[in-house]
Amino acid sequence: MPFLLRNLTLTLGEGEEILPERLSARLSLATGELAGFSIVRKGVDARQKGRIKFVYTIEFRVADEEGFKRAHLSDPDIEFLEEPGKVEFPRLTTGKRLLVTGMGPAGLFAALRLTEYGLAPTLIERGSPVEERVSDVRTFWEKGLLDPESNVQFGEGGAGTFSDGKLTTRVRDRNIDYLLHELVRFGAPPEILYLAKPHIGTDRLRQVVIGLRECLAARGVDIRFRTRLTDLLSRGGRLTGVTLNDRAEEPCDVLVLAPGNSARDTYRMLMRRSVLLEQKPFAVGVRVEHPQELINRIQYGIPGHPQLPPADYALAWNNAGTGRSAYSFCMCPGGEVVAGSSEEGGVVTNGMSSYRRNSPYANSALVVSVGKDDFGGDFPLAGMEFQRALEQRAFVAGGGDYLAPAQNLLAFLGDRRGGALRATYLPGVREADLSQLLPPAVTETLREGIRHFDRKMRGFITGEACLIGVESRTSAPVRIVRDGDLQSVSLKGL
Numbered sequence: 001m002p003f004l005l006r007n008l009t010l011t012l013g014e015g016e017e018i019l020p021e022r023l024s025a026r027l028s029l030a031t032g033e034l035a036g037f038s039i040v041r042k043g044v045d046a047r048q049k050g051r052i053k054f055v056y057t058i059e060f061r062v063a064d065e066e067g068f069k070r071a072h073l074s075d076p077d078i079e080f081l082e083e084p085g086k087v088e089f090p091r092l093t094t095g096k097r098l099l100v101t102g103m104g105p106a107g108l109f110a111a112l113r114l115t116e117y118g119l120a121p122t123l124i125e126r127g128s129p130v131e132e133r134v135s136d137v138r139t140f141w142e143k144g145l146l147d148p149e150s151n152v153q154f155g156e157g158g159a160g161t162f163s164d165g166k167l168t169t170r171v172r173d174r175n176i177d178y179l180l181h182e183l184v185r186f187g188a189p190p191e192i193l194y195l196a197k198p199h200i201g202t203d204r205l206r207q208v209v210i211g212l213r214e215c216l217a218a219r220g221v222d223i224r225f226r227t228r229l230t231d232l233l234s235r236g237g238r239l240t241g242v243t244l245n246d247r248a249e250e251p252c253d254v255l256v257l258a259p260g261n262s263a264r265d266t267y268r269m270l271m272r273r274s275v276l277l278e279q280k281p282f283a284v285g286v287r288v289e290h291p292q293e294l295i296n297r298i299q300y301g302i303p304g305h306p307q308l309p310p311a312d313y314a315l316a317w318n319n320a321g322t323g324r325s326a327y328s329f330c331m332c333p334g335g336e337v338v339a340g341s342s343e344e345g346g347v348v349t350n351g352m353s354s355y356r357r358n359s360p361y362a363n364s365a366l367v368v369s370v371g372k373d374d375f376g377g378d379f380p381l382a383g384m385e386f387q388r389a390l391e392q393r394a395f396v397a398g399g400g401d402y403l404a405p406a407q408n409l410l411a412f413l414g415d416r417r418g419g420a421l422r423a424t425y426l427p428g429v430r431e432a433d434l435s436q437l438l439p440p441a442v443t444e445t446l447r448e449g450i451r452h453f454d455r456k457m458r459g460f461i462t463g464e465a466c467l468i469g470v471e472s473r474t475s476a477p478v479r480i481v482r483d484g485d486l487q488s489v490s491l492k493g494l
C-alpha cells in the first residue's frame with residue numbers, strides 16, 4: 001500500500017539528494033524501512049522572501065505497512081492511499097466512419113483515445129506537419145509573410161505549439177493523470193508529473209507532437225495534412241459526410257470537431273449549416289513584458305538563483321462597480337512575445353518560452369473580460385467579429401506590415417516620464433497610443449487593474465515594462481451547443 005506525505009520542505013541550497021534522509025527522519029524510519037519513494041508534487045514557497053523553501057508531497061512505501069499505519073494514524077500530513085488500478089480500455093468495434101478534425105491537443109488526444117479502444121479514425125489538419133510549420137512561422141516572424149493555413153494558430157500541434165506549454169488547469173479530472181503520462185511517453189520532461197506549475201516549452205513540445213503523430217500512424221490512423229474541413233453533409237438531422245478542401249466529398253458518421261478558437265471560416269460554415277452556436281464571453285487586452293530579473297526581485301527578493309525557476313505571477317482585480325475584471329493570463333517566465341496572426345490584416349499577440357525559460361524577459365497577457373454588451377448584439381458570431389475588428393485596428397496602428405502597436409507601461413498610465421520601448425516581439429513593434437485601439441472600458445479597467453497589481457507586486461509599474469497589442473485569442477468567442485452526450489443539439493454525429 002502506498003502512503004502520501006505532505007509538506008516536506010527543503011530550503012534553498014539543500015539538494016534533492018538529501019530527500020531520502022529527510023523523509024526517513026520525518027517518518028521516524030530506521031535505515032532500510034523506507035521501501036521506495038517518488039515526488040508527487042513540488043512547489044516553491046516564496047511568501048517569506050529571505051526564507052524561500054521547496055515544498056514536497058511524496059508518495060512512499062514502507063516495509064512494515066500495518067505497523068506504520070498504526071503508528072501514524074493521527075498525523076495530518078500523512079494519507080493512506082489505495083493501490084492504483086490499471087486503466088483498461090475495452091476493445092470496441094464499430095461500422096461507423098470516424099473523422100477527427102484538427103491536430104491541436106483536443107484532436108490529437110481524441111484520436112489517441114479512439115486508438116486505445118482499437119478504433120482508427122481519419123485525422124485531418126488544415127496546416128502543415130510541425131517541421132514545416134516551424135519554418136512557415138519563422139518566415140512570418142522574420143519577414144512579415146503570413147501563411148493563413150500554417151501559422152501560430154494553425155498546423156500540427158495546434159495553437160499551443162509555439163507556447164510556454166504550461167500545463168496548469170483548474171479542471172479536476174481523472175484524465176489529467178493519463179494525459180500527463182502520455183505526454184511524458186512522447187518526450188515531455190518527466191517532472192511535469194509532479195511540479196506544481198508544470199510546463200513543457202515550445203522546443204520539447206514540438207518533439208512531443210512528432211512522437212504522438214508517429215504513434216497514431218503506427219496504430220493505423222490515416223493522417224492528412226493541408227486538408228481543411230469546408231462543409232458538412234447531412235440527412236434528416238444526422239451527419240452523413242464532409243467536404244474537404246471545397247472539393248472532395250467523404251462519407252462520415254461521426255465527426256469530432258476540434259478546430260480551436262481561431263477557425264473563423266469553420267464557425268461560419270457551421271452557421272450556414274444551421275448548427276446551433278452561441279456567443280461566449282472571453283477577454284481582450286495587451287501583453288506586458290518586463291525584465292525577468294525585475295520579476296524575480298519582486299517575487300523572490302533576489303535577482304535569481306540556480307535552484308529557482310524564473311519567477312511567475314498571477315494577478316487579478318475585479319471592479320465591483322462595473323463588474324469587469326482585469327487579470328494576468330498565460331504568463332511566460334523567461335519567454336518572448338510572439339505574433340500569433342492567422343488572418344491577413346490582423347495583429348495578434350501571445351507568449352512562448354523554451355523548456356529552459358532562459359530569455360531575460362518575462363511576459364504575460366493583461367486582459368479584461370468582454371461579453372455581449374461589448375459585441376453589440378446577440379448574433380452568435382458577434383464576439384468573433386469584435387475580436388477580428390480589434391486585430392485589424394492593431395494591424396493599422398502597427399503600420400500595416402505586422403509590426404505590433406506598443407507603448408511603454410508608464411506612458412499607457414499617463415505618466416509623462418515614460419521610458420524606452422523595448423520588446424521581444426517579432427517582426428517588431430511600432431509606438432502607438434494603445435488607449436486609442438482598445439475599447440474605452442477595456443482601457444479604463446486595465447489602467448485601474450495595473451495600479452492594483454502594483455500594490456500586490458511593488459515595482460510592477462516601471463518604465464522598464466512595455467505593453468504590446470493586441471491580446472485577443474484568449475479563448476473561443478463562440479460555443480457549439482451540445483447535449484449531455486456531447487453531440488451537437490442540431491446535428492447528430494457531430
Ligand SMILES: Cc1cc2nc3c(=O)[nH]c(=O)nc-3n(C[C@H](O)[C@H](O)[C@H](O)COP(=O)(O)OP(=O)(O)OC[C@H]3O[C@@H](n4cnc5c(N)ncnc54)[C@H](O)[C@@H]3O)c2cc1C
Pocket residue numbers: 101102103104105106107124125126127152153154155156157158159160161162163164165166167168227228229230258259260261262263266330338340350351352473
Ligand atoms: C502562442 C500561444 C501560447 C499558448 N500557451 C499556452 C500554454 O502555455 N498553456 C495552455 O494551456 N494553453 C496555451 N495556449 C492555448 C492553447 O494552445 C489552446 O487552449 C489549445 O491549443 C486548444 O486546443 P484545441 O485542440 O482545442 O485547438 P487548437 O490547438 O487551436 O487546434 C485546432 C487545430 O485545428 C486545425 N483546424 C482548424 N480548423 C480546421 C478545419 N476546418 N479543418 C482542418 N483543421 C482545422 C487548426 O489548424 C489547429 O491545428 C496558447 C495559445 C497560443 C496561441
